[in-house]
Structures are given as C-alpha cells and as structure tokens.
Amino acid sequence: MKQVLVMGGTEFVGKAFLQQLINLGYSVDFLTTGRRRSTISGYTTHIKCNRKKRSDLTAALKHKQYHYIVDISAYDKEDVETLFLSMDHTKLERYLFLSSGSVYCPSDTIFLEDSPRGENSHWGKYGLNKKEAEDFLISKANEIPFVIFRPPYIYGEGNNLYREAYFFYNMALGNPILIPESNTNVQFIHIADVLRTILATFENRHAVCQSYNLAHRETITWKSLMSTFKKITNSPSKIIEVEQKFLTENEIGSKQFFPFRDVSYLMDTTKLTKDGLPTPAINLEKGLERSYKWFKQQRDFVPPRHSMNKVDFILNAYTQ
Incomplete structure (x- = not known):
C-alpha cells in the first residue's frame, strides 16, 4: 500500500484531500499544528507539530517515508525547504505543491505556465512567497519530483x-x-476538480517537475x-x-x-490536456x-x- 502525507487536513482543501485519499485506499498521515480536531476517520496518523520548526518536524517525521506528499499548507520557501531538510524522501514519487495564480506578474493577457512570475501588488507578499517556494522546488528538480499547481479562486463544499x-x-x-x-x-475552480486533476498526477510521468494552471475555462x-x-x-x-x-x-x-x-x-489550461491530465469540468x-x-x-x-x-x-x- 502506498503511503501518503497530507500537509494540512483539517480545513477545506486539505480536509477534502485527506478524505478522498482515504476513500481511494491509501495509507494516509496528515500533519497540522493540532489546533483543530479532525472530523475524519480512516487515516493512519495525525502528526501534530509546527512545520516551521525544523527540530520539531524532524522528530515528528523520524523513521517515516512516503510515496506521495500533498502540500496544502506551505506558503513560502521556508515551509517547503524545512520539510525536505527534515525528512527521508528517498521513496518519494511525487511532491504535489498547491501554489497560486497570484505568482504571475500583473498583466492584461491570459497567463501561460511560462508567463513572467514575480511581485504583484494585487496579491502582495502572498503571491511573492508562493513564487519563491516554487523557485526552491524548481532549483531542486534533480532531487524532488515535484508538481506545481496554480489555481485561481477555489470554491465548493466545506469552504471555510x-x-x-x-x-x-x-x-x-x-x-x-x-x-x-x-x-x-x-x-474559478470547484474543489472536486482540484482533487481530480491533482491526484491524477500520481501516476502521470509527464507531470514530474512541471507547473500547471488549474482553472475552469x-x-x-x-x-x-x-x-x-x-x-x-x-x-x-x-x-x-x-x-x-x-x-x-x-x-x-x-x-x-x-x-x-x-x-x-485568467489562465490558460491547455497544458493539462497536452500532458494527459483531466481538465476542470x-x-x-x-x-x-x-x-x-x-x-x-x-x-x-x-x-x-x-x-x-x-x-x-x-x-x-x-x-x-
């Protein structure tokens, strides 16, 4: 059985991933600060620690290995870098990072995945921090089998x-x-489409070390x-x-x-189709x-x- 770690898991997107992965039969751990109680059953372990503290994260993930990591709670480079410095990722097949369309520089054109990324006054530090987290992953392409997703507004059942x-x-x-x-x-993109497309990259070899816009057309x-x-x-x-x-x-x-x-x-999503991934429906x-x-x-x-x-x-x- 493949092991999955969900970073997050008690609110909206993270909670939806946790439930869906359990439904699909994976062995799932999830990591949060522990401030909120989970209402979901069927997971393996709820790991409670502050992901920003490397010593705490290292202790929490000691002796653990995962095939897949779904990271909902990383907001900056420090979050991503600390995670990979704190764990054994020798078995890792995919690291799925939920970024944001806010990483793109201001423009009146439709964004492609290779459109310029950088500071955007409309989104402030949020977008810039996500961009820097992406940059770290891209710099580690030989070590981390990442997939980056850039959604617009996510909505749907359970939105907090x-x-x-x-x-x-x-x-x-x-x-x-x-x-x-x-x-x-x-x-916009509905939460069910977020799950469907992102989880499809588990077995899609074309998606490794790629970035994707993720929006309904x-x-x-x-x-x-x-x-x-x-x-x-x-x-x-x-x-x-x-x-x-x-x-x-x-x-x-x-x-x-x-x-x-x-x-x-507005974002173009034709790359999803090109690489054999489901487009939001x-x-x-x-x-x-x-x-x-x-x-x-x-x-x-x-x-x-x-x-x-x-x-x-x-x-x-x-x-x-």
Whole structure:
C-alpha cells in the first residue's frame, strides 16, 4: 500500500484531500499544528507539530517515508525547504505543491505556465512567497519530483473562507449585495476538480517537475457571478454596482465590501490536456448548486470575522 502525507487536513482543501485519499485506499498521515480536531476517520496518523520548526518536524517525521506528499499548507520557501531538510524522501514519487495564480506578474493577457512570475501588488507578499517556494522546488528538480499547481479562486463544499457563503447568507436574508463596477474577468475552480486533476498526477510521468494552471475555462464577470448566485438561491437581493470614482474618493478597496479582489485573473489550461491530465469540468452554476446544498445543511452557520468593514458605509451612501 502506498503511503501518503497530507500537509494540512483539517480545513477545506486539505480536509477534502485527506478524505478522498482515504476513500481511494491509501495509507494516509496528515500533519497540522493540532489546533483543530479532525472530523475524519480512516487515516493512519495525525502528526501534530509546527512545520516551521525544523527540530520539531524532524522528530515528528523520524523513521517515516512516503510515496506521495500533498502540500496544502506551505506558503513560502521556508515551509517547503524545512520539510525536505527534515525528512527521508528517498521513496518519494511525487511532491504535489498547491501554489497560486497570484505568482504571475500583473498583466492584461491570459497567463501561460511560462508567463513572467514575480511581485504583484494585487496579491502582495502572498503571491511573492508562493513564487519563491516554487523557485526552491524548481532549483531542486534533480532531487524532488515535484508538481506545481496554480489555481485561481477555489470554491465548493466545506469552504471555510467567507466567499460563496457571504452571498448565500446575505441573499437568504434578502440583503443588498455590493459589487465593483468594473470589467474584471476571473475564473474559478470547484474543489472536486482540484482533487481530480491533482491526484491524477500520481501516476502521470509527464507531470514530474512541471507547473500547471488549474482553472475552469469559464470567464466570469462580477455581474455574471451575481446572476448565477441569484438563480441558485432564488433571492430578491438587489445588486448594487459601486463606482470606481466613489471608491477612489473614499479610499476604499474592493476587499472592504466584496469577498474578492477586483482584478482580472485568467489562465490558460491547455497544458493539462497536452500532458494527459483531466481538465476542470464542473462549471460555476453546477459547482455553486453543490455548494449551496452543502451550505443549507450548516444549521449553526455564523458569519466569521472578515475585512468587509465598509459595507454599511457604502450602502448608506448609495441608498440615501
């Protein structure tokens, strides 16, 4: 039986990978700080330690070897480098690193895997740190059989981020929804497609030491996104477009009233097909239908703390 280590495993993406790998019959360990209890059964070991402390990680992984590592919780070079300095990876067949489309430099063009990567003011240190983690892996191509994935916004059942849940919750109450007035185009990917494509690289020899964009091909505008939400929820909520002039005059960023950055974000995924990997198949409407079904089952849902602190201010200005 092949051994798998999931870095992460108690929230959204990591939790989904953990459950799917167990379902597929792998022997699965997962490593987290231990602050959250796992609600999943069937795994081999829940390893609890701080991955940033090399001594702790070395002790936790002593005598362990894995065929596959799925790394959801690495956010910078230090996270990746410390992991490989702390473990025996002689049996490792794949190291799967969940990076981000935010590694690309700002551009109005569609991103290819070889598009310039670097600092992007829209994403700040998050994107730059992911890029530096990628660079470390690329520099170790002779030692680490990595595969890098760059998704846009991941959504779906179990999402702990206040994104689609923000719209489901407020539309259920009939609250007005604010969106930026812009021509922004974005892409999404459902969690089931993330699992399907990434796990397909376990046995795909073409994927070794490659990077892949990972997005559904649909191009989504904020208006089309809201139309889809309203169709699924059958909500009477009014959609209010907030002018850029108003935002500039009041020094308000999109994340202060909207759960997404107002920046175009499109990636080409033809390389997946070229290398024999499955392309994301779940369109936004079908994916959000699944998400909404899951959301309605969360009877004790309470909106989490978030950065959207200008919603009332904007509503007051636009509804006077």
